[in-house]
Amino acid sequence: MGFLTQIHPANEVNERMNNNVRKIMIFIVCVAAVAAASPGCKPLSAEDEATAKKINAVKRASVSEAEWTHIFAGKEVYETYCAGCHGIKGDGKGPASAMLAVKPRNFTKALFKFISTPPGSLPSDADLHRTITRGVPRSSMPGWSLMSETDRSNVIAYIKTFSDLWLKRKPTSPLGFGSAPAWVGSARSAAIGKVMYARMGCTNCHGQSGLGDGPSAATLTDNEGQKIIPFNFREGVLKGGSRVEDIYRTFYTGLAGTPMPAYGGLLSDDENWHLVSYVIYLMGKTKVSDSDVSNYVLAAADTMRHQQTATK
Numbered sequence: 001m002g003f004l005t006q007i008h009p010a011n012e013v014n015e016r017m018n019n020n021v022r023k024i025m026i027f028i029v030c031v032a033a034v035a036a037a038s039p040g041c042k043p044l045s046a047e048d049e050a051t052a053k054k055i056n057a058v059k060r061a062s063v064s065e066a067e068w069t070h071i072f073a074g075k076e077v078y079e080t081y082c083a084g085c086h087g088i089k090g091d092g093k094g095p096a097s098a099m100l101a102v103k104p105r106n107f108t109k110a111l112f113k114f115i116s117t118p119p120g121s122l123p124s125d126a127d128l129h130r131t132i133t134r135g136v137p138r139s140s141m142p143g144w145s146l147m148s149e150t151d152r153s154n155v156i157a158y159i160k161t162f163s164d165l166w167l168k169r170k171p172t173s174p175l176g177f178g179s180a181p182a183w184v185g186s187a188r189s190a191a192i193g194k195v196m197y198a199r200m201g202c203t204n205c206h207g208q209s210g211l212g213d214g215p216s217a218a219t220l221t222d223n224e225g226q227k228i229i230p231f232n233f234r235e236g237v238l239k240g241g242s243r244v245e246d247i248y249r250t251f252y253t254g255l256a257g258t259p260m261p262a263y264g265g266l267l268s269d270d271e272n273w274h275l276v277s278y279v280i281y282l283m284g285k286t287k288v289s290d291s292d293v294s295n296y297v298l299a300a301a302d303t304m305r306h307q308q309t310a311t312k
């Protein structure tokens, strides 16, 4: 998996990497699926067929005719391409899941990591579309950019039938983040971010130098009880997207179902962007030197101390 953990700033490299991962993973899924008699590569077992029918009978009663056609088309897509990992019942327990270190999402819990809606909300369709299109680096989730838009939209409708929360809750409006200020990535901003990184306790999980080796790192689990490793800023590829806006969104909303908290509301907009500056500095995506950042750190710490005293 070594090639997965390198930094690939260029989108087309990411794209190519995703395509390769997809090819490998589809192969693995099919091998696993044939072994376990799953959809996509072999017809459904009688038991799986019965489960699928039961789910459909329940959902069928609660949606309009047009919506049902949409969902039913999505079911085909899902059972062909997704169920091998995410499971026929959407519980994340497809036949391939046993051999995956990062487990496929359990859609019955309706907890999603990559959202642009307020923390604790369901994702927007655009969020699901973005993740499905790009895939999730540092996991086996392939990018489906070659899948038709219609199929992607249909499969999104189907995924939403696995939890009744989608029927109970009204869709939440996306937070509408602004674009990055010009100073994001500057040495001064990275230095302020560095001070905040320690002050906000990012070090507990991500470690002093961002290697993902903080004191709590070894003990972390996700909502399914699976061991989860904090991001290593020095060599990891970001799951939620590599643009500065994606990083901002990630720690604004947190990653639901994981120990990664939502910080957005705690900090001012500028403070959030300073943290982004420090993250991209750690990731080696800025041109600023270590000594430039160090020079600003003392000044940044000093300014913040004054601000705190002033607001007391």
Ligand code: HEC
Pocket (backbone or CB within 6 Å): 025, 026, 029, 077, 078, 081, 082, 083, 084, 085, 086, 096, 100, 102, 103, 104, 105, 111, 112, 113, 114, 115, 128, 131, 132, 136, 138, 139, 140, 141, 142, 144, 155, 156, 159, 239
């Ligand atoms: C090879 C296995 C595999 C296949 C095939 C696969 N996924 Fe995934 N998927 C994963 C894994 C693993 C994760 C969890 C990634 C993580 O949490 O880091 C995931 C996560 C997701 C998420 C959650 C995103 C979030 O915000 O939390 C969605 C949505 C998703 N997959 C949709 C799909 C759809 C739709 C398909 C079929 C078109 C599909 N997946 C096929 C492995 C797979």
Ligand code: HEC
Pocket (backbone or CB within 6 Å): 113, 197, 200, 201, 202, 203, 204, 205, 206, 216, 220, 228, 229, 230, 231, 237, 238, 239, 240, 241, 247, 250, 251, 255, 258, 259, 260, 261, 263, 275, 279
């Ligand atoms: C309690 C532990 C914990 C704390 C505290 C924490 N994180 Fe995380 N963080 C995680 C875990 C675990 C992941 C990996 C989630 C995954 O792989 O799905 C993560 C992932 C990330 C990512 C990568 C997201 C991506 O797209 O892959 C970024 C960026 C990040 N954290 C930034 C921060 C910043 C900045 C802070 C402090 C303001 C912070 N984290 C505090 C646990 C933590």
